[in-house]
Amino acid sequence: MKITFTGAAREVTGSRHLLEINGQQILLDCGMAQGHRAEADAHNRNLPFDASKLAAVILSHAHIDHCGTLPVLVQNGFTGKIYATPATHDLTEYMLLDSAHIAQADADFWSKRHPNAEPIKPIYTQDDVSRTMSLFHDIEYDTPTDILFDIRLTFYDAGHVLGSAMIDLEFSEPSKDETRRFVFTGDLGRPGMPILRDPAKIEETDFLMIESTYGDRLHDHYDLVGEQLADIIKRTAARGGKVVIPSFALDVFEKHFECFDEEMKLIWLANKENPFGFGKLRYAKTVEESMAIDSSSMPSVVISASGMCESGRILHHLKATISHPKNTLLFVGYQAEGTLGGRLRDGAREAKIFGEMYPVKAEVIPLDAFSAHADYQEIENWMHGMKIKDSIFVVHGEEKSELALMNRFTEEKKAPHVFAPKEGESFDI
Numbered sequence: 428m429k430i431t432f433t434g435a436a437r438e439v440t441g442s443r444h445l446l447e448i449n450g451q452q453i454l455l456d457c458g459m460a461q462g463h464r465a466e467a468d469a470h471n472r473n474l475p476f477d478a479s480k481l482a483a484v485i486l487s488h489a490h491i492d493h494c495g496t497l498p499v500l501v502q503n504g505f506t507g508k509i510y511a512t513p514a515t516h517d518l519t520e521y522m523l524l525d526s527a528h529i530a531q532a533d534a535d536f537w538s539k540r541h542p543n544a545e546p547i548k549p550i551y552t553q554d555d556v557s558r559t560m561s562l563f564h565d566i567e568y569d570t571p572t573d574i575l576f577d578i579r580l581t582f583y584d585a586g587h588v589l590g591s592a593m594i595d596l597e598f599s600e601p602s603k604d605e606t607r608r609f610v611f612t613g614d615l616g617r618p619g620m621p622i623l624r625d626p627a628k629i630e631e632t633d634f635l636m637i638e639s640t641y642g643d644r645l646h647d648h649y650d651l652v653g654e655q656l657a658d659i660i661k662r663t664a665a666r667g668g669k670v671v672i673p674s675f676a677l678d679v680f681e682k683h684f685e686c687f688d689e690e691m692k693l694i695w696l697a698n699k700e701n702p703f704g705f706g707k708l709r710y711a712k713t714v715e716e717s718m719a720i721d722s723s724s725m726p727s728v729v730i731s732a733s734g735m736c737e738s739g740r741i742l743h744h745l746k747a748t749i750s751h752p753k754n755t756l757l758f759v760g761y762q763a764e765g766t767l768g769g770r771l772r773d774g775a776r777e778a779k780i781f782g783e784m785y786p787v788k789a790e791v792i793p794l795d796a797f798s799a800h801a802d803y804q805e806i807e808n809w810m811h812g813m814k815i816k817d818s819i820f821v822v823h824g825e826e827k828s829e830l831a832l833m834n835r836f837t838e839e840k841k842a843p844h845v846f847a848p849k850e851g852e853s854f855d856i
């Protein structure tokens with residue numbers, strides 16, 4: 428078996444890992460790189476492998492940095508199957524259609540501003556998305572399935588977002604006549620969070636590829652987060668301002684009861700209605716509705732995508748709110764280096780939105796306790812008692828957090844070999 432790291436190696440976004448098992452090529456995730464525009468764009472449009480030679484793609488979950496460039500594979504001749512859980516399948520369709528829509532809107536906006544220049548081509552279109560969705564093949568959690576010659580795939584709940592899965596591959600080593608196991612955590616969730624189940628336990632594997640978004644950090648206690656959030660909202664409302672929350676907003680929860688934890692199932696059954704539609708929640712579907720929020724002087728909480736403030740309606744809400752001290756910008760999700768969200772979180776005094784600079788006067792608050800990623804202590808707890816017979820690959824973290832987790836695993840002798848691979852690096856294993 429051979430593994431090549433072609434994304435999310437020493438960085439968080441653009442997850443894309445190429446496996447070759449007994450002559451068959453499989454891609455784990457095909458995500459969009461974000462931040463540092465030109466670099467990310469090159470990563471997203473150009474594939475460092477021949478897509479037509481891929482036998483299959485396995486998708487861990489529907490976040491855009493894991494699924495966002497699947498249509499680029501299809502443009503480049505990929506015709507194999509894309510394996511995912513049913514909830515990930517559903518969510519991915521929304522994510523990719525939205526992404527195609529944003530790409531088209533960006534291209535139109537650019538052409539309007541530069542009428543004499545060569546127009547830019549959107550990375551993919553709604554048609555590319557339809558072709559991509561026709562390749563999906565659903566596999567439920569905990570259901571071992573033979574996907575290719577001598578390769579068996581099982582999804583386990585990763586407890587990260589709706590439908591999120593760890594990818595477990597079993598295959599044989601012909602020369603040794605023994606079975607080997609390769610487990611990829613995808614993005615690893617946290618125990619005890621509401622709505623979703625805790626990440627499933629893995630007892631034993633030969634290879635573990637693990638994410639490290641918070642590989643060098645600990646989250647605040649989740650118990651206190653309700654009070655913290657209430658304080659932030661009350662304080663902002665008292666100033667007559669808005670709380671703007673960039674979010675990796677995913678809906679279609681109602682369709683996937685099977686993904687909920689026991690507590691959530693009980694709440695749902697007791698209420699016999701959608702717990703996400705509580706009294707004061709309003710969905711702003713049209714652009715006009717979103718614009719009405721911006722022009723209203725009523726205090727409110729605005730939850731809007733994209734989560735790292737790179738695209739989508741959040742940019743309009745930021746433009747309308749960021750330069751006034753009565754408002755609050757609240758970060759509840761991870762902000763990658765090089766994204767607008769990352770710069771604001773790190774205290775930028777100015778924000779560039781649609782090509783213009785705006786002074787940052789709003790209160791900016793990061794609240795990590797809501798994070799859907801395990802911190803290093805939660806990763807350690809999840810790995811407790813796990814037997815790793817060969818190697819650990821640490822991926823999906825900024826360089827310092829990947830290295831911190833690698834060093835920790837090495838010191839604790841979690842496996843005979845521990846690596847934090849670099850982009851483009853290959854390992855024969």
Ligand SMILES: [Zn+2]
Pocket residue numbers: 488490587588614
């Ligand atoms: Zn994720």
